[in-house]
Each structure stands twice: as C-alpha cells, then as structure tokens.
Amino acid sequence: MGLEDDPELLVKGWLFREVCGSWIKQRCYWFVLSLDSLDYYSSSERGARRLGTLVLTNLCSVIWPDKQTFKETGYWSITVYGRKHCYRLYTKHFNEAVHWACAVQKVIDTKAPVETPTQLLIRDIEENKFNPEVVDNMYQHNPILKHTQSPLYAPLLPFPYGNHSGKGYATVREEAVKLFNCLQQLECARDPVPLIQGVLQTCLDLRPLRDEVYCQLVKQTSCTPQPHTAAHLRYWQLLTCMSCTFLPGPAVLKYLRFHLKSQFPESEMDNYASFIGEALEKTRCRECVPSWEEIQVLMGRQEMLCTVHYPGPGSCQLHISSHTTANEVVRRMLEKLGLKESRNTFSLFEQNAHWERAVGGSTIIADILTSLSAKEPDSDSQWRLCFKLYCLLDADAISVDSIEYLFLFEQCHEMVVRGQLPACEEDLQTLAALRLQSARLLMPPCAPPRFPGGLLGGTLWNHTATAAHKQKVEQDLRLRSRLKEEAAAIMSTIVECWKGLAGYSRRDSMTAYLTIARQWSGFGCTLYESSTGTFSQKLWLGVAATCVSLYRQGEAEALESFPYGQICSYGVSDSNTFKITAGDRDLLFETTKVGEQKLIAGEYTACLSLCHQNQPPRVLLPVIKY
Incomplete structure (x- = not known):
C-alpha cells in the first residue's frame, strides 16, 4: 500500500514547491497533510524518503491563492508559515489550491493556543500576587522577567508566524524583536524622543x-x-508615553498594575508609577502618536499649554493633559469667558483662513494639536484651534455688552466674507463701512483708514470676477483696468x-451691522x-434652530423649509449624501460635510427638546468621525 492509500492522511497530492526563494517548475513533490504536520516526500510510494516536515500549531498561518x-x-500558490519553515506551494488548478489552503487552515484551527513562558509566568504572578515570597522566587529563577542587556530573539507573547501586516513592516514577530532593540537603545540615546516616537508609531500601526x-518595558524596569x-528612567518615560496613548489588554493590564505597585516608595520610579497608574484610568486609544512637544512634557510628568482662539483677536491659554477632550476645553472656555448661562451652544473648530471643521466633543485635544502641527501651513494662513458659537438657539437673548455679542458679530461677518449672506449691493457696502468703523476703533487714533483683509470678500466681486474669468486672453488687460476702476469706485x-x-x-x-444681517x-x-x-444649480442647505431650509445661492428666500416637527428622520445614506425624510418625501443632498450636517441638526433638535421640557440647554457637542 502506497502513501496515497493511508487513511490517516487528510489531504495528499503532487504539488510544486519553491526552493531557495526561486520558482523552479521541475521540483514536484508528494505532499501529505495529517492532523499534526504538513510533510513532503520524494514519491507517493510507501517507504519513500520524507524530505521535510512543517509541524502545525495554532501560530501557523496560510496565505491563500x-x-x-x-x-x-501560470500557477496558483498557497504559502504555509511555520516556526522554522515556510512552504510556498504551487498547482495549476485553482480549486486544488483552495482545497489545500482550507484543509491546512482547518488543522491549524483545531490546535490549542500556544502560550509563551512569559504568559505562563504572568498568570502565575497574578495568582500569587498576595504572596510576596512566591513572586520573589519567580523573579529570582526566571531571567525572562528581569532586565537584560542581551538581545531578545523571540517575542515575549505569541504571534502568528509569517503574519505580514503591510505598511512597510516585516512580520509582527520580527517587529517585536526589533522593538526590544529600540528599547535598549534608549539607555544610551542622546535624544530619546525620536526613538520613543518611533516605538509609539509602530504600536499605533x-x-x-x-x-x-x-x-518588554515591565521586563526592563524589573530587577x-x-x-x-x-x-x-528612559524606560519609565517610554512607559509613561505608552500609558497615555494605548491601553494594554486585561491580562497585561493586571500585570502592569502589580508592577507599578512594587516600586520603592517615594522614589523617582514610584513617582512615574503613580503618574502611569492615574493615566491608565483615563486613557482611550489615541488617533495620533504624541507630538515631540507632548512627549517632552510627558517625560517630565507635566501638562501641555494649549492656545484656544475665539472670534476677534482674543485667545486663551489652557493647561491640558494627554486625556483632555474637546468637551472639557469648551466647559473651561465657557467659565473663563463668562458664557455658562448662555442659551446657545459652543464648540471647538479646526480652522485656518479658508477652511474650518467642528471638533467632536469626545476628541482628544492632544490629537488635534498633533494633526494641526503636521499639516502644511498655507502661505497666508495658519492652522489653529478656535472656540465659536455652534448652534444659535436664541440670538435675541444675547446682550449687546457681552462677549457673546462679539462672537455673533464676528461669525456673521465671516458669512458675509464667504458670500453666504444674501443682500443687495447697497447693504453690502453699508456692512463694509460698518465693519471698517468697527475695525477703525481698534486702531491707533493717528492710523490712516485701512481695509482689513477679507473686508469685502467674495460677495461684492463675485459677478465681476466670474465675468473676467470667461473673457478671452487678449481682453485681459482691458478687463483688469475696468476691474480696477470698479474696485476704486x-x-x-x-x-x-x-x-x-x-x-x-x-x-x-456692531448693532447696526447685525440689524442689517437679521x-x-x-x-x-x-x-x-x-x-x-x-x-440643477448649486444650493445652500441651511440648518437652523427651528428648521432645515433650502436656498439658491445668493437668493434670500428659501425654496423650501422643513420644521423639525415635520421631519420624520434624517441621516447619512452614503459618504456624500445627507437624507431628510419629511412626511412622505425623501430628500437627498450631495455635500462634502455630511457628518456635520447630521450632527448639528441633531444638536438643534436635542436642545429644542430640552427647552420644551423647561430645562436650560446644555453644551452638546458633536461626535464627528472622518
């Protein structure tokens, strides 16, 4: 009886195998899959010489055709990764390749999880954490738990063999070993920040x-x-940065907490341990790796200084931690500016001279600052964090002497500059004059009248500029001259x-300006x-305190309005479409800010609901994901 007749073999057949990293078509072997291994032989006859064995465990992996x-x-391939070997196998038939891949994967799935010595010791430490003598004995007899100057040749935790993650990385097992080498370099690095940032980036990816x-960090800070x-202390500093960026899994978290409590009282390590313990209570997974500035601050267990701008020339500086959210900053800004009693709601915005986006209430401010610092600055504008009115629920209740009135004035002017306030040319000129008078009163008395940037914006020039764009090249100079004359007029x-x-x-x-705008x-x-x-033309979708309205751009009258009481539902139907259901009508709007539309409408309706219940509106902020 030959090998092909052995009933204990799950799958058997002839396959080509890649040898020494090169495709050699002639190398064909008889492969057999059993419950424990994948073997290959020189032939299918009983007694044939076995040329190789790949033992299958639950850490093995299969790459499909x-x-x-x-x-x-011209061949379909499957790749099987084991601890010591990697088999790249080929066949001319797709179904045969899939059959082999499925069979190998099924065997792998039946295997019990592999536990590393470190995992077993972590479990033993957890079970004996109230018995110091037993734990001390474990550390004494298990060097894998203690600091070492030697390199690490295998990860402390189990990872699948050959699990390539993309993004330019090697296998997870190889990256784990590389990371330990990076950790050891911290001890002698002149500037540890790049190494720390690199480790954090790898962990993020x-x-x-x-x-x-x-x-690895617990190991290097033990004994x-x-x-x-x-x-x-560099290890403790990296551990501090890790604790403010990522949460470990439950088993490792218990192990880490035990380690933190084991430090010498009132030592520098104990100070770091206390800081890390508090951080772990607050940390959520970050979206960005901490910036250079944040890492420097964390290494000293300090807080960062964040500048928050608000409409007009004003700004506030706040101390924030790696866990401070947009909601917390908004509440602190409301207190600083005396706006806690306002019936309107406020939010933070990422902003430059040409673009802005509301920041979700649960967003970590440190992530926002990191992302803003990474953006390329425009030649004429800079990214910043701005505190502004978000939902205008009761404009009439705003006192003209309050800073909120300044917010309303400045944000109304932003709309005028963007061409979003439908008005006749005479009104726009009056608004420009009022803005000039308002700005003039902030200048030194002897300064000549100047038009602040964006005073007129696109509103007064839209028609002329569009016409100029369409003219022929030979008329360009004449048009420029005419535009200059019109501008002067x-x-x-x-x-x-x-x-x-x-x-x-x-x-x-400001009062006269807002009277015209109202x-x-x-x-x-x-x-x-x-x-x-x-x-067919471009429209404005206006989300207000009482309704959602549709406008032709530049026209004052709404084409249609939908009070919130008539709207059955609203939401996002796909990445660029905002859907409103009013009665038996479904309205679809294509836009680039779908998430913001949905959330600001939701905030208005939530605030109105609270008002109907005779409760003061709360500061409700959107949770926006992009």
Missing part, C-alpha cells in the same frame, strides 16, 4: 504589538542593576458711507453647499 502570482507564473511593548540612573462709495458713521461707537457699529430670514443658520436632483 492570489491572481498576481498566477499571472506571473500594529495593534498586537502594544501588549508586547508593555511586557534593574542601577534603577536610579537617567538611562534606566466701490471703495470710494464705502469710504463715503464710512464718513457718515462718525460718532458711531464699536457697539453701535433682515435675512435665514440669519443664524449654518449653511452647507449641496446639490439635489430636484434643482
């Missing part, structure tokens, strides 16, 4: 390595020959209007550019 290999070689790095040296008109405002205080200017029925709403199948 892919079209790219078939295009390159390769989630399974987070527990591994925690175990250290010289625990009080600056070199040794408009400026002259604004200056004459401004001269008539002599005696206006800044408050008078003439538009959509005053106070948030506008989003969108389009819908019903109308």
